[in-house]
Amino acid sequence: MGRVRLEAITWERLGDLLADRLLDLSPDDGSPWPRIAFDGAPAARPGDLARRVSDALRIRGRSSLVVGAEGFLRPASLRFEHGHRDPDAYYDGWLDTSALWREVFGPLEPGGDGRVLPDLRDPLTDRATRSPYVQLPPGGLLLLHGPLLLRHWFPFDLSVHVRLSPGALRRHTPEPEHWTLPAFERYETETDPGATADVLIRADDPRHPAWSG
Numbered sequence: 001m002g003r004v005r006l007e008a009i010t011w012e013r014l015g016d017l018l019a020d021r022l023l024d025l026s027p028d029d030g031s032p033w034p035r036i037a038f039d040g041a042p043a044a045r046p047g048d049l050a051r052r053v054s055d056a057l058r059i060r061g062r063s064s065l066v067v068g069a070e071g072f073l074r075p076a077s078l079r080f081e082h083g084h085r086d087p088d089a090y091y092d093g094w095l096d097t098s099a100l101w102r103e104v105f106g107p108l109e110p111g112g113d114g115r116v117l118p119d120l121r122d123p124l125t126d127r128a129t130r131s132p133y134v135q136l137p138p139g140g141l142l143l144l145h146g147p148l149l150l151r152h153w154f155p156f157d158l159s160v161h162v163r164l165s166p167g168a169l170r171r172h173t174p175e176p177e178h179w180t181l182p183a184f185e186r187y188e189t190e191t192d193p194g195a196t197a198d199v200l201i202r203a204d205d206p207r208h209p210a211w212s213g
Contacts, residue, residue: 019056040162069146071119
């Protein structure tokens, strides 16, 4: 990652700034639904930021839908085909990208109907959630959060990466999940999300994040 100028900020102010930026975001492909990535390891809690931005958008009169990638994992029989602690399988084979394209991104393409499935499978029970579809009105924003999102060719109109340094990532990741850390090392090497994302959030100190974007 090249030289980046970072600015200290509070989470509250960050949510407001991102919401203000999203108000004027227009998809390049002509879709009426902007699609935003909140990318980061589970320990970085990108979903918390996505929900904070959603709240700020609601105050500003804009609809949004927060979707967690953990609701679109492949069945356990496929995720654990090579064992329960395989970082390469976690990196390459856990996310059901076909389902995300079909149920989330497809309906938000130009000419789509805006009916999005917010989740498909419960990651704990490995059963279908049977959640109802959500109708996102024109101008409504998709806020998708999860890990390793920027390595896929998803049609994001803006991407936010919540970054933890390797040391902070290890400290904040529960020990039973340390087997996933090599996947995030690989992600840094192959995708360089800090440089790829439109907005970079450094969250080593959860009380005082810094951002660039």
